[in-house]
Amino acid sequence: MADDAPLTLRHLIGGEWIDAPAEREVRSPSDLSELVALQPDGGVEEVEAAVAAARAAQPAWADASPELRSDVLDRAGTLLLERKDRIGRLLAREEGKTLAEAVGETARAGRVLKYFAGEALRRHGQNLESVRPAVEVQTYRQAVGVFGLITPWNFPIAIPAWKAAPALAFGNAVVMKPAGTTPATAAALAEVLVEAGLPKGVFGLVIGPGRVGAAIAAHRDIDGVSFTGSQGVGAQVAAACMARQARVQLEMGGKNPLVVLDDADLDRAVSVALDGAFFATGQRCTASSRLIVQEGVHDRFVEALAERARALKVGHALDPETQMGPVANASQLEQNLDYVRIAQAEGGRLVCGGERTQGRTDGLYMTPAILSETTPDMRINREEVFGPVASIIRVRTYEEALEAANASVFGLSSGICTTSLKHARHFQRYSRAGMVMVNLPTAGVDYHVPFGGTKGSSYGPREQGFAAVEFYTQTKTAYSFAG
Numbered sequence: 186m187a188d189d190a191p192l193t194l195r196h197l198i199g200g201e202w203i204d205a206p207a208e209r210e211v212r213s214p215s216d217l218s219e220l221v222a223l224q225p226d227g228g229v230e231e232v233e234a235a236v237a238a239a240r241a242a243q244p245a246w247a248d249a250s251p252e253l254r255s256d257v258l259d260r261a262g263t264l265l266l267e268r269k270d271r272i273g274r275l276l277a278r279e280e281g282k283t284l285a286e287a288v289g290e291t292a293r294a295g296r297v298l299k300y301f302a303g304e305a306l307r308r309h310g311q312n313l314e315s316v317r318p319a320v321e322v323q324t325y326r327q328a329v330g331v332f333g334l335i336t337p338w339n340f341p342i343a344i345p346a347w348k349a350a351p352a353l354a355f356g357n358a359v360v361m362k363p364a365g366t367t368p369a370t371a372a373a374l375a376e377v378l379v380e381a382g383l384p385k386g387v388f389g390l391v392i393g394p395g396r397v398g399a400a401i402a403a404h405r406d407i408d409g410v411s412f413t414g415s416q417g418v419g420a421q422v423a424a425a426c427m428a429r430q431a432r433v434q435l436e437m438g439g440k441n442p443l444v445v446l447d448d449a450d451l452d453r454a455v456s457v458a459l460d461g462a463f464f465a466t467g468q469r470c471t472a473s474s475r476l477i478v479q480e481g482v483h484d485r486f487v488e489a490l491a492e493r494a495r496a497l498k499v500g501h502a503l504d505p506e507t508q509m510g511p512v513a514n515a516s517q518l519e520q521n522l523d524y525v526r527i528a529q530a531e532g533g534r535l536v537c538g539g540e541r542t543q544g545r546t547d548g549l550y551m552t553p554a555i556l557s558e559t560t561p562d563m564r565i566n567r568e569e570v571f572g573p574v575a576s577i578i579r580v581r582t583y584e585e586a587l588e589a590a591n592a593s594v595f596g597l598s599s600g601i602c603t604t605s606l607k608h609a610r611h612f613q614r615y616s617r618a619g620m621v622m623v624n625l626p627t628a629g630v631d632y633h634v635p636f637g638g639t640k641g642s643s644y645g646p647r648e649q650g651f652a653a654v655e656f657y658t659q660t661k662t663a664y665s666f667a668g
């Protein structure tokens with residue numbers, strides 16, 4: 186039997202789990218009567234203590250053999266993979282992803298840790314010929330110091346893992362503030378890092394409201410901050426970091442277009458759109474929220490997608506039949522329903538869904554919404570909803586589709602469904618997004634390649650894979666006379 190007893194969460198400071206008054210409840214969005222955890226209300230004092238411990242521990246961690254750092258990350262990755270069912274269940278209960286999605290995310294976090302175990306050992310410097318005789322030049326990648334990580338609720342273990350793992354692999358220490366909606370899953374990551382043998386102080390976890398993130402962003406002893414969340418908070422974090430010349434990396438939202446051309450394989454296009462728009466309850470910054478459909482296939486596509494969306498089983502995250510879990514928190518649910526109303530008021534036609542529903546339990550459920558007859562200038566096509574709400578824009582030509590796809594202040598991910606190599610190649614080249622998919626959903630990316638967007642979606646160097654070395658290291662250029 187699974188042990189679903191409520192957890193009492195603690196901060197991790199200086200390698201010790203610190204008891205603190207349990208101030209706030211974390212309730213399951215699948216069933217608000219279920220208490221998942223009690224969390225403390227950390228603040229400036231806890232951030233000060235965690236940063237001081239991280240600062241003290243970081244030099245020895247940076248000077249340790251890369252093999253040691255690699256082993257710790259590898260062990261932590263193994264622990265996550267071994268516990269993916271247990272931690273995935275906690276994630277599903279806390280955030281509302283289906284159990285399959287949550288177990289998959291936990292496994293993905295384990296793989297991320299293992300990938301960066303390898304990166305810790307890889308050569309990132311260079312030996313070069315000098316332009317001067319008898320002079321040698323080398324470049325080194327060195328640790329930066331202490332990183333603050335501010336993470337969101339929608340990927341409560343994968344995002345903390347893909348920020349923490351490269352920071353640690355390259356010899357930095359970390360102080361992390363998880364989202365208030367999902368602190369228990371983030372604490373599970375901290376637990377495996379401790380169990381894997383991470384030296385005390387190298388990883389700190391401070392649980393609390395937004396002021397913890399603000400204290401991290403402003404802290405003079407934090408050398409860089411990686412943030413994922415909303416544009417508004419991202420801008421505040423960036424301003425605080427720039428005011429003291431700290432590094433900053435922001436991953437914010439998307440308004441990701443999926444173009445469907447007349448020549449697309451219709452079944453595939455419908456499956457791609459359904460996955461991109463509604464899986465993980467649409468709560469992915471990479472979700473396909475704008476479906477830009479050429480007129481020859483438009484009506485058949487809308488009808489087929491609506492049929493599949495109506496058939497999606499919305500329900501409790503732990504029910505094996507469920508295909509779409511609840512919305513993660515009440516304010517997000519309100520925001521989703523508001524946008525359905527806004528789109529209708531703007532002239533959009535509600536094809537299906539968009540309703541608050543009751544499941545067998547008292548959860549935050551809504552049906553997946555499709556709105557047709559929308560235009561690029563409408564708010565529904567300009568602002569991020571972050572829920573299971575997709576709007577359809579009808580276009581005449583590929584050129585019009587590309588223009589509509591690029592008409593956004595965001596530029597994270599984009600996709601096209603077509604059997605035309607010419608259009609696929611052109612779209613890959615001219616779509617103004619950081620990630621471009623052909624006949625694939627805009628969401629659901631690999632962990633070993635760069636992740637990030639253009640325009641208002643991202644700021645700073647790319648995250649993940651081999652690109653992560655840019656943000657989490659600094660380059661030193663060393664000259665020596667060899668005569």
Ligand SMILES: NC(=O)C1=CN([C@@H]2O[C@H](COP(=O)(O)OP(=O)(O)OC[C@H]3O[C@@H](n4cnc5c(N)ncnc54)[C@H](OP(=O)(O)O)[C@@H]3O)[C@@H](O)[C@H]2O)C=CC1
Pocket residue numbers: 335336337338339362363364365366393394395396397398399400402413414415416418419421422436437438439469470517520569570571
């Ligand atoms: N992956 C993505 O791109 C995500 C995008 N979003 C977008 O943001 C919208 C709102 O979601 P929300 O969760 O409120 O996102 P936020 O940007 O508010 O939260 C992201 C993280 O920042 C923290 N935070 C809140 N206020 C501050 C502050 N002043 N300084 C520093 N850190 C702070 C949050 O803590 P706490 O949770 O305690 O408030 C959380 O850990 C969504 O509807 C969606 O549009 C949200 C999540 C992920």
Ligand SMILES: O=C(O)CCC(=O)C(=O)O
Pocket residue numbers: 339340413468469470471627628629630
């Ligand atoms: O699409 C993915 O796999 C990742 C999405 C993501 O990082 C996010 O929604 O924050």
